[in-house]
Amino acid sequence: MAMHVSGACFSVFSGSRVGNIKAVASEGFATVKTAEDKVKLGGSDLKVTKLGVGAWSWGDTSYWNNFQWDDRKMKAAKAAFDTSLDNGITFFDTAEVYGSRASFGAINSETLLGRFIKERKQRDPEVEVTVATKFAALPWRLGRQSVLAALKDSLFRLGLSSVELYQLHWAGIWGNEGFIDGLGDAVEQGLVKAVGVSNYSEKRLRNAYEKLKKRGIPLASNQVNYSLIYRKPEENGVKAACDELGITLIAYCPIAQGALTGKYTPQNPPTGPRGRIYTAEYLRNLQPLLNRIKELGENYSKTSTQVVLNWLLAQDNVVPIPGAKNAEQAAEFAGALGWRLTDEEVNELRSMASEIKPVVSFPLENL
Ligand SMILES: NC(=O)c1ccc[n+]([C@@H]2O[C@H](COP(=O)([O-])OP(=O)(O)OC[C@H]3O[C@@H](n4cnc5c(N)ncnc54)[C@H](OP(=O)(O)O)[C@@H]3O)[C@@H](O)[C@H]2O)c1
Numbered sequence: 001m002a003m004h005v006s007g008a009c010f011s012v013f014s015g016s017r018v019g020n021i022k023a024v025a026s027e028g029f030a031t032v033k034t035a036e037d038k039v040k041l042g043g044s045d046l047k048v049t050k051l052g053v054g055a056w057s058w059g060d061t062s063y064w065n066n067f068q069w070d071d072r073k074m075k076a077a078k079a080a081f082d083t084s085l086d087n088g089i090t091f092f093d094t095a096e097v098y099g100s101r102a103s104f105g106a107i108n109s110e111t112l113l114g115r116f117i118k119e120r121k122q123r124d125p126e127v128e129v130t131v132a133t134k135f136a137a138l139p140w141r142l143g144r145q146s147v148l149a150a151l152k153d154s155l156f157r158l159g160l161s162s163v164e165l166y167q168l169h170w171a172g173i174w175g176n177e178g179f180i181d182g183l184g185d186a187v188e189q190g191l192v193k194a195v196g197v198s199n200y201s202e203k204r205l206r207n208a209y210e211k212l213k214k215r216g217i218p219l220a221s222n223q224v225n226y227s228l229i230y231r232k233p234e235e236n237g238v239k240a241a242c243d244e245l246g247i248t249l250i251a252y253c254p255i256a257q258g259a260l261t262g263k264y265t266p267q268n269p270p271t272g273p274r275g276r277i278y279t280a281e282y283l284r285n286l287q288p289l290l291n292r293i294k295e296l297g298e299n300y301s302k303t304s305t306q307v308v309l310n311w312l313l314a315q316d317n318v319v320p321i322p323g324a325k326n327a328e329q330a331a332e333f334a335g336a337l338g339w340r341l342t343d344e345e346v347n348e349l350r351s352m353a354s355e356i357k358p359v360v361s362f363p364l365e366n367l
Contacts, residue, residue, distance in 0.1 A: 037088065037337070039319065042247045043218030044194035046164055048130050050313060050337055052091030053084045053330060054252065054323035059099030059107035063273050064325075069100070069107065079327035081116040085127060087334035093223070093250070093321045095134035095169055096154050114158035131158065132165035132250075134198060134223075137172035137179060146175075147182025151191055166192040167223055168208075170199040170364040180208050184215045196221030196250070199365040202237035209245050219247055225361045226251035226318065228260060228293075228308050228353045229286070232361065243317050251312050254320035255305055256359075259283065262290050262304040277359050289352045296345055302335060309336030314346045 038047040057064035058077040065073055081092070098109035110133060117129050133154045135147050151166055166186055168179050183195040197208055200222050209219040222242055226233045226249065233239040233249060242249045255261055257270070259278040264270050266280040266287075290304065297307040305322075312320045313336065324330035341349075 039248070041165065041194055041319075042196070042220035042245075044220040046130070046194040046220060048091040048164075048319060049089050050319060051089060051309065051333055052093055052130075052132070052250070052319060052321040053080065053089055053333065054321040055092055055094040055109045055113055056098045057323050057325055058094075058109045058112045060109065061100045066272055073325070074107075074112070076326040077112060078116050078119075080324035080330040081113070082120065083327040083330040084324065084333070085120065085129070087331060089330070089334055090128050091130045091132065091319070091321070093132045093252075094158075095136070096150060096157075097134075097136045097169065108157055110154055110157040114160065118159055130165070131160065131163045132167060132196075133158070133163055134167045134169035135179065135182075136169050137175070139173055141172070142175045143178040144182035144185055147179055148185055148189070148191070151182075151186055155191065162191050162193070164193045165196055165220065166194075167196040167198045167221065168200075170362070171197075171201075171204050171367045176204070176208075177211070180211045184212055184217050187217050188215075194218070194220040196223060196247075198223035198250075198252075199362055200224075200238070201365065201367060202241045204367070205238065205241050205247065206245070209247065219245075221248045221250050221319075223250035223252055223321075224365060225253050226312065226320075227254050227256045228311050228349055229256050229289075229356050230358050230361060231350070231353070232358065232365070239315070239317075249318045251318050251320040254312050254322050255308055257323075259286065260290070260293070260304065260308045262294055282359075285356060289349070289356060292352055293349065296341065296349075300339060300341075302339070303332055305332050306336040307341065309333065310339065310341050311346060311349055313337070314341055314343075 037049060039050055041048050059069055061067050061069050092113055094109045094113050096110060099107055099112065120127050135150050166183065172179060186192045187195055196219065205222050212219050222238065224233050224238055239249055257274050258264055264278060264283055266284045269275050269280050269283055270278055293304045293307050297304050309320050309322060312318050322333050324333065
């Protein structure tokens, strides 16, 4: 089943054109090497790089990759993984529902990430990788035990005995109290270092935080759709609640699935499901903002992608996790770090972006 919801940003078990990515001047890349380049995830002891990499597209044939997965795409995804590490980005986000299970030769994202880690460790035993994965609150899953069972399956696919961050992917229609208990059990059993939620509204976030706090466990993060053109977390109380409670906001779709990179234009919209969201008309309305982003980037010798990621980093308490399909994309992300837009530029971009109608996102964030 594939479920596409606008910014769609989402597919359940299995839902482009790859443009030329310009070579970017090497000074555009920052290399993250030291502990100071990391941030603590909420009140937990876990430290992650200021920017992570999303692995939703790895192995996926329901939303990404023009519905096809092959060896060439697999090698490109592996290169994205290796290049991220080479540039000091060690935080990777996957989920049990990412990638596909058994269609068109596709493969689950956790399985691929696990393979990439294993292969890298053979060459480089000291390499450090921080893994975040997620529990799917499917309606037939109930109780704390279902969280532990799903986590163990994820660990099996990843080939790991524990992960750094385990997140509830979305709030269940029911059973949420049990899911939060399950997160706490996972910490106490040493299967995860930190726990978080995703697509949680302010109210649910506060409840989850309080419930875990009673067990002495910090809720580390809330992963939500957040980008220059999707600023709902600023409007629905989620960003403010994260800041108040000391919960890190992990920003997904931070480059609006490629729409903010400047490579898609009204004449060249994305193909596949994204083309229904970022239509020629939508991209036409986006042009003035994209032109200004490009212009600002030129002043800093940065690409548009690096500018929009830097805009998110400037919001503080935000860790963006852009998705990378290949080495070039992964390398470009690292160049979003190590510099900062001025406050005037940050405000100017927000004000220009407020002219753009946001896409419809994952409806469960409103539950
Ligand atoms: N919790 C949730 O419900 C949820 C929902 C969605 C995503 N996520 C997480 O957030 C991650 C990021 O979100 P996302 O992948 O949906 O969207 P995104 O990061 O905004 O966009 C990623 C896409 O943009 C294009 N791209 C990447 N780098 C580029 C570059 N340097 N220049 C030009 N184009 C570039 C690539 O597609 P093309 O090359 O095909 O254009 C890539 O697949 C996911 O991988 C996943 O881990 C979580």
